[in-house]
Amino acid sequence: MGQLRVHLDCERCCDMSVKILYIAGWGRSGTTIVDNILNSYDGVFSTGELFYLWTRGLLEEKRKCGCGVIFRECALWRSILDVAFGDDRPCPSHMRDLQQAAIRVRHTRALTGPTLSDEAEEYRRVTNRLYHAIAEVTGARLIVDSSKIPSAAALLPRMAGVEPYLLHMIRDPRAVTHSWMRAYRKKSLVSDPEAPAASTMHWLVRNALAERLAGDFGGRYRRLRYEDFVADPRATIEGLLAFAGVEPKSGAEPKSGAEPGNGAEPGNGAEPGNGAEPKSGVEPGNGVEPAGGGASVGGPFTGDTTVRLAVNHTIAGNPRRFHSGDVELRADDRWRTEQTAGPRLTTTALALPLLHRYGYSAGFSRRRVNR
Incomplete structure (x- = not known):
């Protein structure tokens, strides 16, 4: 493995404290819409x-930034990388190798131990510089990272100058399984008969x-x-x-929506082949539909269940990250009527160790958990 040439001394960049809200969990659990709403508040930036x-x-x-521009060409991310690393930007292939060697999900327990491997330590330092550069360039009081990878979350408490927060998002595993299987079908792929078991095992582990x-x-x-999120x-x-x-600034207007020339895609931001539904921009599992309404003072909500999403600069995530503008938030319970017996029973049986812990009934009843 080649040596990383970037300067890893974080003393200068860690003079300031950066708040990081890290979203952990398994995919199709509503993380994208929560991420996008938070990003729409003044002073909050989602990666x-x-x-x-x-x-x-x-x-x-050809991967696109959430703003719609090819990611490599996004001016904001270019500035962030320049501030973080200057001319000694880390080699992406090398960073990928570090992730494979030391930051995979199976490494999570080791990353909470007393010492880190050389690869994990190098990755931690590079990521710390990146977080601080994001704060410096965007001026954000809170950075939201929705990577969901527990091993990456394990490094946050070890980072100097970082005030870490962990948001653990959960969704009924049967709804999650149904959402993954719908994604397969929408892409004209043969649904994997092992999908319910695979999705549920990921759900349990994550x-x-x-x-x-x-x-x-x-x-x-x-x-x-x-x-509970979609209920209120x-x-x-x-x-x-x-x-x-982080309190919304008094009298502050929500972030602006798409602007001409920023590369944001109109309407639902669907890309060909990504499985997005052109009618409503709804990604199965997110429960988001277009809605009307004017801008509110102090944040993006235009009502208790309606929100105006700002254009974002997210790196990766659910295709709904490309959506901006007015949406109505409501529960997506289609799995209750559309899911066949096989996937439902498989998921329920495998998820039993945690199903009741999180307030879900094996009998598929709705129940709210009081924290």
Whole structure:
């Protein structure tokens, strides 16, 4: 493995404290819409899935930034990388190798131990510089990283000049399985008969590891069910901001939407072949539909369940990250009527160790968890 030429001394960049809200969990759990709403508040910047900066962002030639521009050509991310690394930008392939060697999900427990491997330490320092550069360039009081990878979250409490918060997002595993299987069908792929088992095993592992990390965050851990979020989205989001110690500025207007020339795609931001539904811009599992309404003062919500999403600069994530403008938030419970018996029973049986812990009934009843 080649040597990384970037200067890794973080003393200068760590003079300031940066608040990071890291979203952990398994995909199709509502993380994208929560991420996009938070990003629409003044003083909050979402990176999307920062873990994939080096691979999907810089190694893939045609991957788009959330603003709609090819990621490599996004002026904001160019500035961030310049501030972080100058002319000694890390080699994306080398960073990918570090991730493979030391920052995979299976490495999570080791990353909470007393010492880090050389590869993990190098990755930690580079990522710390990146977080501080994001704060410096964007001026954000809170950075939201929705990578969901527990191993990457494990490094945050070790970073100098970082005040880390962990948001653990959960959704009924049967809804998650149904969403993954719908994604296969929409892309004209044959649905994998092992998808229910594979999705549920990921759900179990990711959620168990997220809970294991809670203690390392010193009280800065919060668990959020998708179902509770969509039941009261405005109060939930405002509660998350308060949890991170970031109050919306009094009298501040929400971030602007798409502007001419910024590369943002009109309407639902769907890309050919990404499985997005052109009618409503709804990604199965996110429960988002277009809505009307004017801008509100102090944040992007135009009502208790309606929100105006700003254009973002997310690196990777659910295709709905390209959506901006007015949306209505409501629960997506299609799995209850559309899911066949096989996937439902498989998912329920495998998820039983954590199903009741998170307030989900094996009998598919709706139940709200009081925290």
